[in-house]
Amino acid sequence: MIDTSSLGVMGLLARRAPQGPSVDEDSALVTTGTVLDVDAEGRRVRIEIRGGDVWLPAVAGRYASRESARVLLDPTSARPVLVVGPVVPAVPVVAGVVTAVGDQQVTVEVAGVEVVVPSVAGSYVVDETAWVMLDDWARPVIALGPSVEPAAAGPEAPPAAGGAVVTATATIGPQSSGTFRLSAGAWDRWNADRYGGASDIYQGSAYGSGVLRGFAGYGDQIKNLGALSIDEAILTARKTDDGNSAALTVRGTTYGSRPGGEPTDGSFDLASSGTIGPGGTGEIALPAGLREALRTGAARGLVAVGSTYGGFGGTGTPGSFTLRIRYTKAA
Template identity: 65%
Template sequence: MTDLSALNLAGLLTRATSQGPGVDDDTATVATGVVLDVDTDARRVRVGIRGGDVWLPAVAGRYARTGPARVLIDPTTSRPVLALGPSRPLPPVIPATVTGVTDARVLVTFDGGAFTVPSVTGVYEVGGTAWVMLDDWGRPAIALGPSVEPPPAQPLPPVPAQDAVVTATVTIAPQVSGTYSLRESAWDQWHTDRHDGRADIYQGDAAGSGQLRGFAGYGDQIANLGALSIDSAVLTVRRVAEAGSGSLTVRGTTHGTRPEGEPTDGAFALASSEQIPAGGVGSIDLPATLRESMRTGDARGLVAVGTAYGGFGGTATPGSFTLAIRYTKAA
């Protein structure tokens, strides 16, 4: 009889669904970057953040070059998506250098740009300064009168552009799975009518099975991330509900789809889980060499090659043989 109590259902949901971000994930949705350049015509700001720089659409603000700015981070991709405004905006009124005077207008330079603005009546001197009010984007809007303040320092040139790099996370499920019998030299020879059938992934030899090789193919999903590096890849598996417990051992393979013959192919690193009980969930941190092979597309699948007999869910078991990947990519 199935226990449908609220407590049991809560436990089933906990095991079947993600329990939030990992301890290494940066879940902050607002970060602080450095303003490198401002393009007021395009309403965008170039921001240095997380080791790189990127042009972002921006909320209007009096951004100061080399000053801090608040940046909105996409919680799904961990990519910066919007400059929310300067943390320390320019003052609303600043001294600007006067370069010319016409009827009711003054030519001023500020932050490397030249501006012609209307002026309040006053005696403006070329080479002197004037108090100038800035608009919402930090551009001179009107001269309020002559100033005795010294001319502002020449602005620093924009920082040369760099290739921006951001960190992202993704969970990838296999596109195909199954088990190959070495004894029979064929697929789908073991327990096709139990648990989740032909999609399950078995390893080892027990009860007359002969040596089994389970397979999970991820196709080009990982290579298509365009990752600059894969910093972490955690394989999560669910053991089928058979008696006993054991560990899972996997090896990378060049096959991303189910081959005609044995799926083991390529000299890739091995990785093993802890002991996983019947019906339980376990995980494997894939080693750096295998992660790199998956990043480049040399390894496109995993093969269960352990000697300890055991079955694990494949494509028909939600959340099993999934890869939680943390990687870097160009912004």
């Protein structure tokens, strides 16, 4: 008999509705840092956060040096992954110094940089100022007309990337994961509804599976650390509790997210764990060659290539296929 009372219906809806974090927990996924430098062409911002600094991909915004910006944190590792915008955007129109006047265009100096922009009709005079509109990355796009205002001060120079070197640590989790079944020529065709689901990472062949290739993609997270060197990278993997034991073997791949077809491994070093029992956790110390490939972005993911059949947790298993990295960077 179905309970159709108001309390019963509300309870059923509560059980069926997706359960997300509370408002307080969700707000903890965003913090603030200080803008040090902006690479508009690369769509990234160098941010000072937690006593260090790192280049991160960024949402378009009129960022200003030494001003605050909001930073999104990874919900698994709590490390910064994206600059989502300035706390207070810079003004969209500034006064720049006219350095040359052409036909329907002027050369203006804004924030210490000269740029040629189209101009609205007006009597522009060299060495005097003009109003200049900025785009969403605070780059000059058009001169709006002459101005009598003094030119805006240039940005404070960012701290040099050279000089003292410090050691830092980071824990980075995969952004995507899964298993490609070669015999089916497709993803998510093996145990997609068991254990950790479609995000699990399998290797080897058993029970009629054919060869399985598991994949974990880290995107540009490791490259964006701005590491001068990676001195240690420990991969932690949790074995699915399926009654089987296996040693995990991985190799680097150029893919940072799940490709359309088979996740081919590149010409990077192999690395293996000891045997990991059902539901157990194992570690792999990545070799120097693979660490360097991850540092530069030549490798952006890992492929499970072991011949012994086994499944390991991916993005659906917190703490699995995470990389604990010790690296050096400019102070």
